[in-house]
Amino acid sequence: xxxxxxxxxxxxxxxxxxxxxxxxxxxxxxxxxxxxxxxxxxxxxxxxxxxxxxxxxxxxxxxxxxxxxxxxxxxxxxxxxxxxxxxxxxxxxxxxxxxxxxxxxxxxxxxxxxxxxxxxxxxxxxxxxxxxxxxxxxxxxxxxxxxxxxxxxxxxxxxxxxxxxxxxxxxxxxxxxxxxxxxxxxxxxxxxxxxxxxxxxxxxxxxxxxxxxxxxxxxxxxxxxxxxx
Numbered sequence: 001x002x003x004x005x006x007x008x009x010x011x012x013x014x015x016x017x018x019x020x021x022x023x024x025x026x027x028x029x030x031x032x033x034x035x036x037x038x039x040x041x042x043x044x045x046x047x048x049x050x051x052x053x054x055x056x057x058x059x060x061x062x063x064x065x066x067x068x069x070x071x072x073x074x075x076x077x078x079x080x081x082x083x084x085x086x087x088x089x090x091x092x093x094x095x096x097x098x099x100x101x102x103x104x105x106x107x108x109x110x111x112x113x114x115x116x117x118x119x120x121x122x123x124x125x126x127x128x129x130x131x132x133x134x135x136x137x138x139x140x141x142x143x144x145x146x147x148x149x150x151x152x153x154x155x156x157x158x159x160x161x162x163x164x165x166x167x168x169x170x171x172x173x174x175x176x177x178x179x180x181x182x183x184x185x186x187x188x189x190x191x192x193x194x195x196x197x198x199x200x201x202x203x204x205x206x207x208x209x210x211x212x213x214x215x216x217x218x219x220x221x222x223x224x225x226x227x228x229x
Contacts, residue, residue: 001097007052010133016049016057017138018101020069024154025163037065045072046167054141055178056171062164069104100135109210127218145174
């Protein structure tokens with residue numbers, strides 16, 4: 001885990017950046033209501049975690065496009081395992097290691113999200129900047145994934161299971177290309193154009209220990225920035 005976290009340069013203890021994106025698909029009329037997303041198109045959700053090299057380290061595919069990121073994540077196999085076995089099932093030390101995500105996700109000891117609201121302090125803004133600087137890796141990951149494998153921009157089949165198989169296979173091929181240093185260039189590469197910027201922010205409530213952990217990280221980042229003894 002230490003080797004993974006050292007790849008994220010701005011925010012300490014990160015072992016992955018998490019986010020969701022949409023894969024547009026064809027859906028039978030009888031099922032369209034569940035699959036219509038905020039773009040008014042039918043899609044399935046791809047929830048993923050990546051490392052600092054934009055390698056997928058976890059994917060959860062197939063939830064209908066109408067579902068919010070937080071709902072998809074809560075119902076992922078990963079979250080179910082954490083509920084059943086505790087966070088140490090994946091995280092050796094939740095005081096030290098964690099995922100990072102945007103405001104669409106709930107704050108936890110193992111998933112750190114930005115401070116939000118109109119009254120964030122200078123320290124909190126700097127914390128959010130550092131977190132965002134590393135969280136952007138997942139957007140780069142999605143951008144490269146959709147740029148290299150154009151088929152996943154729109155999967156032209158009514159068979160949702162087949163669409164999930166195609167999108168999953170593309171995730172595997174994405175990793176294969178990175179691991180074998182295939183640097184094929186494409187103008188589409190970069191930030192994912194399907195950022196979930198319109199999703200509602202979750203309130204920072206509950207999970208006092210997670211808030212304390214985030215505050216400790218914010219203190220450390222701020223002290224390091226200004227070299228305050």
